[in-house]
Amino acid sequence: MTDASFHVFSDLEAASDALARTLIERAQAAVAARGRFVMSLAGGSTPNRLYQLLANVYRDSMPWEYTHIFWGDERFVPWNSPESNYYRVHETLLQKVPIPSSQVYRIITESGSARTAAQLYQAELMSFCRINPELDQTFDVALLGLGEDGHTASLFPENLPQEFIEEDEARQNWVKAIVGPDWRPPVQRITLTYAALNRSDYAFFLVSGASKAKPLAKILNKEVGHSAYPAAFIKAHSGVHWFVDEAAHTGM
Ligand code: 6PG
Numbered sequence: 001m002t003d004a005s006f007h008v009f010s011d012l013e014a015a016s017d018a019l020a021r022t023l024i025e026r027a028q029a030a031v032a033a034r035g036r037f038v039m040s041l042a043g044g045s046t047p048n049r050l051y052q053l054l055a056n057v058y059r060d061s062m063p064w065e066y067t068h069i070f071w072g073d074e075r076f077v078p079w080n081s082p083e084s085n086y087y088r089v090h091e092t093l094l095q096k097v098p099i100p101s102s103q104v105y106r107i108i109t110e111s112g113s114a115r116t117a118a119q120l121y122q123a124e125l126m127s128f129c130r131i132n133p134e135l136d137q138t139f140d141v142a143l144l145g146l147g148e149d150g151h152t153a154s155l156f157p158e159n160l161p162q163e164f165i166e167e168d169e170a171r172q173n174w175v176k177a178i179v180g181p182d183w184r185p186p187v188q189r190i191t192l193t194y195a196a197l198n199r200s201d202y203a204f205f206l207v208s209g210a211s212k213a214k215p216l217a218k219i220l221n222k223e224v225g226h227s228a229y230p231a232a233f234i235k236a237h238s239g240v241h242w243f244v245d246e247a248a249h250t251g252m
Contacts, residue, residue, distance in 0.1 A: 006220055006242035008249045012208040016050040019206055019243045023054070023141060024061045026202060030140040031066045034132065040070040040192065040200070042145040042153075043085030046208050048092055055096040064099040070125065072144060072197065073154040074107035076114040076177075076188035083186055084109070107190050114177035114188040121190060122175040137237060138174075142192075142200035146207045147184075150215035150229025154191035156181055160230050168193040194233055203236040204243060212248040 009015040027037040041047070054062060069089075077083045079090075086106045094104060105128070107121050129138055144152045151157065159178045167173070174196035180189045197203065207216055217223065219232045220242065227233075234240055 004220065004240040004242060006244055006249075009243065009245050011247075012046070012049060012245050015206060015208065015243045015245050016047075016053055017057075019050055019204060020053040020058050022204065022241070022243075023143075024058060026141050027063055027067060030201075031063045034135070036066045036068060037063060037141075038068045038070070038128075038139045039141045039143060040072045040139045040197070041085070041089055042143045042206065043071070043073055043075075043088065044145045044147075045088075046145050046206050047143065048088065050206060051089060051092040055093045059097055062097070064097045067099055068103045068105065068128070069094075069099065070105045070139065070192075071107055072142060072152075073189060073191040074109060074117075075154075075186045076109050076117065076190065077186055078110055079106065109190070114190055118175045118177040118190045122173070125174055125192075125196065126172075137199050137201050138196050139200040140202065142197050142203045142234075142236065144197075144203060144205050144231070144234065146205055146212050146215060146219075146231050148211050148215065149181075150219065150231050152205070152231040152234060153197065154178055154180055154189040155194070155230040155233075156184075157228055157230060160233075165194050165233060168195040194235075198233075198235045200236045201238050203234050203240040205231070205234075205240070207242060207244045207248045209245070210247045210250060212244075213250050216242070216244060216248050 030037040074085050075083050079086050158181050180187050215229050219229050
């Protein structure tokens with residue numbers, strides 16, 4: 001696993017534009033090498049501008065017909081809820097680009113429970129990865145955000161004693177239902193685990209704003225206590241890259 005590297009930009013617009021161009025490079029390289037590009041998307045609001053850029057300015061640069069999209073996490077709400085990570089991407093990106101609907105792998109949250117939703121998604125992701133068994137990876141790119149408490153996807157400090165990380169790896173638990181902290185509703189969530197995320201070729205974080213400066217500094221400086229931040233445990237075969245704006249970088 002290579003170390004993390006970070007790239008600082010004047011603002012979220014510049015960081016989003018640089019990340020969009022990097023995603024295009026990765027997508028074109030993956031399609032040239034393997035005939036497809038597989039990406040898991042971040043939820044939350046930070047990537048909205050990135051998704052808009054991919055849907056408009058860079059629409060014709062992305063190989064959408066060969067792109068497969070998963071989600072790093074989802075809230076257990078209907079697909080068209082404003083709280084849904086799928087819905088955000090549906091509105092800003094999916095409706096505007098020619099990606100085949102069969103290549104959009106949504107976490108199904110309309111039936112059963114968060115637990116059954118996680119089981120179904122794990123089966124779908126594992127089955128998808130078996131198509132290329134020679135590839136010891138899940139995604140070409142895992143796109144991730146950072147919470148103020150250092151969480152990423154729906155991997156929160158409250159849910160992640162160290163032993164769970166090893167257990168998920170050992171048991172190949174790739175998707176889990178978790179009860180998020182009640183300060184960050186909706187509480188029922190489905191998340192990819194480190195066992196799935198850390199099998200990515202690249203992990204790209206997009207981080208913006210002064211509220212993220214503290215966890216960002218702790219994680220990137222590997223300061224004491226950084227291990228309380230779930231995002232600190234993200235790895236990737238070819239590297240973890242942080243795309244951050246100046247406001248988030250002030251604490252470095
Ligand atoms: C979620 C996300 C979560 C997000 C961070 C940052 O479902 O909320 O997956 O991990 O990336 O909380 O959220 P913002 O971009 O809204 O600050």
